[in-house]
Amino acid sequence: MNTIKQMRVQRATTSSRIAMTIGLFLLLALVAMPWWATSGNIRWAIELCCYIAIAQMWNLLAGYAGLVSVGQQAFIGVAGYMLFVLAQNFGINPFVAVILSLIAPAFLAVPTYFLLRRLDGPYFAIGTWVVAEAVRLATSNIDYVNAGAGMTLRVMTQYSQHEREVAFVILCAILLIVTIGGSYWLLRSRHGLALTAMRDNPVAAASQGVNVGKLRLYIFVAAAVGTGFAGAIYYMAQLRITPSAGFDPFWASMAIFIVMVGGIGSIEGALIGALIYFFADRLFGEFGSAYLIVLGILTLIIALYARGGVWGLLQKLGDHPWFPVRRKLILEE
Amino acid sequence: MQWLDAIVQGVLLGGMYAQYALGMALMFGVMRIVNIAHGDVMILLSLIAVSLAGVLPFGNIGLVLVIVPIAVAIGWILQKVILNRVVGADPLPSLIATFGLSIALQNLMLEIWSADTRSLPNSDIASASFQIGPIYLGLLPVIVLVCAFVIAGGLDAVLRYTRFGRGLRAAAADTEAAAMTGVDPKRIYATATAIAVGILGLAAIFAALRATVSPSDGPAQLIYAFEAVIIGGMGSIWGAFLGAMVLGIAQAVGLRVDPGLGILFGHLVFLLVLATRPEGIMARKK
Numbered sequence: 188m189n190t191i192k193q194m195r196v197q198r199a200t201t202s203s204r205i206a207m208t209i210g211l212f213l214l215l216a217l218v219a220m221p222w223w224a225t226s227g228n229i230r231w232a233i234e235l236c237c238y239i240a241i242a243q244m245w246n247l248l249a250g251y252a253g254l255v256s257v258g259q260q261a262f263i264g265v266a267g268y269m270l271f272v273l274a275q276n277f278g279i280n281p282f283v284a285v286i287l288s289l290i291a292p293a294f295l296a297v298p299t300y301f302l303l304r305r306l307d308g309p310y311f312a313i314g315t316w317v318v319a320e321a322v323r324l325a326t327s328n329i330d331y332v333n334a335g336a337g338m339t340l341r342v343m344t345q346y347s348q349h350e351r352e353v354a355f356v357i358l359c360a361i362l363l364i365v366t367i368g369g370s371y372w373l374l375r376s377r378h379g380l381a382l383t384a385m386r387d388n389p390v391a392a393a394s395q396g397v398n399v400g401k402l403r404l405y406i407f408v409a410a411a412v413g414t415g416f417a418g419a420i421y422y423m424a425q426l427r428i429t430p431s432a433g434f435d436p437f438w439a440s441m442a443i444f445i446v447m448v449g450g451i452g453s454i455e456g457a458l459i460g461a462l463i464y465f466f467a468d469r470l471f472g473e474f475g476s477a478y479l480i481v482l483g484i485l486t487l488i489i490a491l492y493a494r495g496g497v498w499g500l501l502q503k504l505g506d507h508p509w510f511p512v513r514r515k516l517i518l519e520e
Numbered sequence: 521m522q523w524l525d526a527i528v529q530g531v532l533l534g535g536m537y538a539q540y541a542l543g544m545a546l547m548f549g550v551m552r553i554v555n556i557a558h559g560d561v562m563i564l565l566s567l568i569a570v571s572l573a574g575v576l577p578f579g580n581i582g583l584v585l586v587i588v589p590i591a592v593a594i595g596w597i598l599q600k601v602i603l604n605r606v607v608g609a610d611p612l613p614s615l616i617a618t619f620g621l622s623i624a625l626q627n628l629m630l631e632i633w634s635a636d637t638r639s640l641p642n643s644d645i646a647s648a649s650f651q652i653g654p655i656y657l658g659l660l661p662v663i664v665l666v667c668a669f670v671i672a673g674g675l676d677a678v679l680r681y682t683r684f685g686r687g688l689r690a691a692a693a694d695t696e697a698a699a700m701t702g703v704d705p706k707r708i709y710a711t712a713t714a715i716a717v718g719i720l721g722l723a724a725i726f727a728a729l730r731a732t733v734s735p736s737d738g739p740a741q742l743i744y745a746f747e748a749v750i751i752g753g754m755g756s757i758w759g760a761f762l763g764a765m766v767l768g769i770a771q772a773v774g775l776r777v778d779p780g781l782g783i784l785f786g787h788l789v790f791l792l793v794l795a796t797r798p799e800g801i802m803a804r805k806k
Binding site for chain 1: 548552553554556602605606610611612613614615616617619620621622623624625626627628630631739742743746747750754778780781783784787788790791794795798
C-alpha cells in the first residue's frame with residue numbers, strides 16, 4: 188500500500204551556508220577593525236557600509252515594491268540633520284542620537300507616500316525628487332539649522348579617535364544587520380512571498396489577496412528609515428552636513444547605479460554592485476565627469492540589454508544563491 | 521501693485537515652463553514614458569545654439585531654423601535607439617534608461633562646454649520692454665508666452681483633427697487595439713518624441729536668450745516641466761499650459777516674499793495640488 192512519505196522544506200543551500208559563514212566572518216572583522224586597520228581604512232569601510240545599506244533599501248523599493256524613487260536623498264538629509272540637531276543643539280549623546288534621528292525619515296516618509304501614491308510609476312519617481320528638493324530648499328531657509336551654511340558636529344571632540352572608531356564600526360555592523368538581514372528576513376517571511384508576487388505582477392498579486400497598497404506603504408517607510416540610518420552614520424563620520432550635500436540627488440544616482448549594475452531584485456546584486464561601485468570610485472573617481480559618463484552609459488545599457496545586471500549574468504552560469512528565498516520540498520523515503 | 525506685478529511676471533515665466541512642459545505632456549500621454557533626460561536635452565540644445573551663434577552669421581530666427589531640425593532629429597534618434605526598447609507596462613526600464621542617459625549627458629556637456637554659464641549674445645529683443653499702466657513687460661518674455669500659447673493651440677488642434685492625432689490618441693488608449701486598426705504605434709511614438717524634442721529646440725533658444733544656461737541646469741527644468749504637467753492634469757495639453765502658469769505665478773510670488781523662497785513656493789503649490797486635487801486642475805470630472 189501507500190507508504191506515508193516524510194516531507195520537509197529545505198531552504199538553505201551549500202552556497203548559502205558558505206555565504207553565511209563568510210558574512211559572519213566579515214561582520215566580525217568589521218567590528219574588530221579599530222584593532223587591526225588604519226583610520227583611513229575604517230573610513231572607507233564606513234562609506235562602503237553606507238553604500239550597501241542605501242542601495243539595499245533602494246533595491247527593496249524598486250526591485251520588489253515597484254516604487255522607483257529618485258528622492259531617497261530626502262531621508263538621508265533629514266536623518267543627518269536630525270542627528271546634528273539632537274547632538275549639537277540638545278546635547279544628546281551622538282551615538283544615542285543616531286538611533287533617535289530615525290524618527291525623522293519615518294515621519295517624512297508617511298505623508299510623502301500618501302501624497303505620491305496616486306502618481307503613476309514614472310511620475311512617482313519624479314514626485315519623490317520634488318519632495319527631496321522641497322525639503323532641501325526648506326532646510327536652506329531655516330536659520331535654526333544654520334540655513335545654507337550647514338552644521339558641524341563639534342560635540343564629537345569629547346571622544347578620542349579610538350572611541351569614535353569603535354562606535355562607528357559597531358553602528359555600521361548594526362546598519363548592515365538591519366538592512367541586509369532585515370531584507371533577507373522580510374523576503375523569507377510570509378510578506379516576502381507577497382513582495383515577490385508583487386514584483387512579478389502587482390495586479391495578479393492583489394487578486395491573490397495581497398494588500399498591495401499597505402505593503403507598499405510599509406516598504407516605503409522601512410526603506411526610508413534604513414536609508415536615513417545610513418545617512419545619519421555617514422554624516423556623523425563626516426562631522427559636517429550642508430543642505431546641498433545631505434540632499435544631493437547624487438545619492439539617488441549612486442543607489443540606482445549600484446542596484447542596476449549589481450542586479451535588481453536580489454540581495455546579492457546590491458552587495459556586488461556596491462563593491463563594484465566602491466572600487467570603481469577609488470580607481471576612476473579622479474577622472475571626474477568622464478567616469479560619470481561611463482557610469483551613466485553603463486546604466487543605460489543595462490536597462491536596455493541586461494536587466495539582471497552582474498548577478499543575473501552570474502546566475503546563468505550556475506544557481507548558487509547567497510541568500511536563498513525559495514522553498515524546496517524534499518521527500519524522504 | 522507689487523503683487524499684480526508678481527502675477528504678471530509669473531505668467532510670463534510660466535510661458536517658458538509651458539514650452540518645457542508641452543513636450544513632456546505629449547510623450548507621457550502617448551507612451552506613459554517620462555524622459556528623465558528631458559531637461560538635459562533642452563540644455564544640450566541651448567549649448568549647441570550658443571556655440572553655433574558664435575560661428576553662424578545669421579540672427580536668432582536663423583538659429584531657430586537650424587536648432588529645431590536638430591532637435592527633431594535628436595528626438596527621432598532618441599526614440600529609435602532607446603525609447604522604443606523600453607516602452608511597456610513596466611515603468612522601471614524607461615526610467616532607468618533615461619536616468620542613465622541624463623547622467624551621461626550632463627557630464628558629457630560638462631566635458632565639452634565646462635561648468636561655465638553661457639547665454640546667447642544680447643540682442644535687441646532680449647533687452648526691449650514696454651509699459652502697460654504701471655507694469656513693465658519684457659518683449660522677449662511676451663514673445664515666449666505667445667509662442668507657448670500658439671504651440672499649445674497647435675498641438676491641441678493636431679491631436680483633435682489630424683489623422684496623426686487620432687492615431688496618437690488611439691495608441692495612447694490601447695496600443696494593441698490601435699495596431700489592429702492599422703495604426704503603427706512605433707511610428708506614432710517616433711513622431712510624438714520628435715515633436716516633443718522639437719518644441720524643446722525652440723525653448724532652448726528662448727532659455728539661452730532670457731538667461732544663462734550651464735550643463736547642470738537640466739534636472740531643474742525637468743522638475744518644472746513635471747510640476748506643470750501634474751498641476752494641470754496628466755496628459756492634457758491645455759492642462760500643462762495652465763499648470764505652467766500656476767507654477768510661474770507661485771515662483772514669482774514666492775520670490776517677492778523672500779529671494780530664497782521662489783522655487784520652494786513652486787514645489788509647495790505642486791504638493792498642495794497633489795494633496796487636494798490629485799487629478800490636476802484641468803482634469804475632466806468623471
